[in-house]
Amino acid sequence: MLHALLHLFFPELCSGCKKILSPSEALLCLRCRHEIPFTRHEHLPQNEAFTKFYGRVEVESVQCMLSYQKEGIVKNCIHRLKYQGKQEIGTLFGLWFCADAKRLEQLSGIDYIIPVPLHPKKLKKRGYNQVTTFANTISQKTGIKVAENILFRNYNTSTQTKKNLFSRSQLKSELFEAIDNPEYYDCHLLIVDDVLTTGATLENCIRALHKLRNCRISVACMAFSQS
Numbered sequence: 001m002l003h004a005l006l007h008l009f010f011p012e013l014c015s016g017c018k019k020i021l022s023p024s025e026a027l028l029c030l031r032c033r034h035e036i037p038f039t040r041h042e043h044l045p046q047n048e049a050f051t052k053f054y055g056r057v058e059v060e061s062v063q064c065m066l067s068y069q070k071e072g073i074v075k076n077c078i079h080r081l082k083y084q085g086k087q088e089i090g091t092l093f094g095l096w097f098c099a100d101a102k103r104l105e106q107l108s109g110i111d112y113i114i115p116v117p118l119h120p121k122k123l124k125k126r127g128y129n130q131v132t133t134f135a136n137t138i139s140q141k142t143g144i145k146v147a148e149n150i151l152f153r154n155y156n157t158s159t160q161t162k163k164n165l166f167s168r169s170q171l172k173s174e175l176f177e178a179i180d181n182p183e184y185y186d187c188h189l190l191i192v193d194d195v196l197t198t199g200a201t202l203e204n205c206i207r208a209l210h211k212l213r214n215c216r217i218s219v220a221c222m223a224f225s226q227s
């Protein structure tokens with residue numbers, strides 16, 4: 001009864017198309033759930049996300065679940081997740097990720113999941129890391145532990161775009177730092193992030209983590225953007 005009343009006065013909107021959801025729908029309407037674009041990266045080890053890292057850093061496998069377009073369902077969902085506190089979207093995406101046997105197959109042998117960290121200032125401002133629920137859900141479904149105290153961001157990227165190219169490349173190595181902890185030596189680590197675009201952020205994470213002795217690194221993202 002209360003739920004029905006709340007729905008009447010504060011109708012929940014679809015995170016994909018902003019249409020009012022019916023009481024039986026949650027987060028996404030049926031149409032958006034049907035139309036959301038999957039990349040199928042899990043079927044192609046040398047996929048477009050994997051090849052982004054060619055000649056840059058060594059990586060075992062890369063898979064992004066959804067296709068991120070300039071407009072559309074995925075973009076709207078990520079926006080709500082990132083800027084409007086809808087962390088349930090990360091949980092939903094994590095459940096989808098683990099619902100596919102082929103995607104799970106690529107996670108076999110992974111020792112730890114590492115969400116891309118936010119700069120502490122940004123974390124304080126936003127109140128949460130948008131990758132946390134995605135990472136935690138994959139962890140719960142697979143039993144692979146999340147390692148949150150290994151990778152740190154030590155520079156706020158919000159000022160990065162204002163710098164010229166020279167200083168930006170100088171800042172690159174300062175972006176992420178891995179703690180030298182023997183617990184993570186000889187491990188296969190899975191870095192998780194929201195959208196893979198240029199790969200610059202992930203490249204810096206991978207570079208930092210490669211300082212851990214004999215570790216292998218794979219990447220899983222919610223979405224892949226062509227641009």
Ligand SMILES: [Zn+2]
Nearest residue numbers: 014017029032
């Ligand atoms: Zn919708």
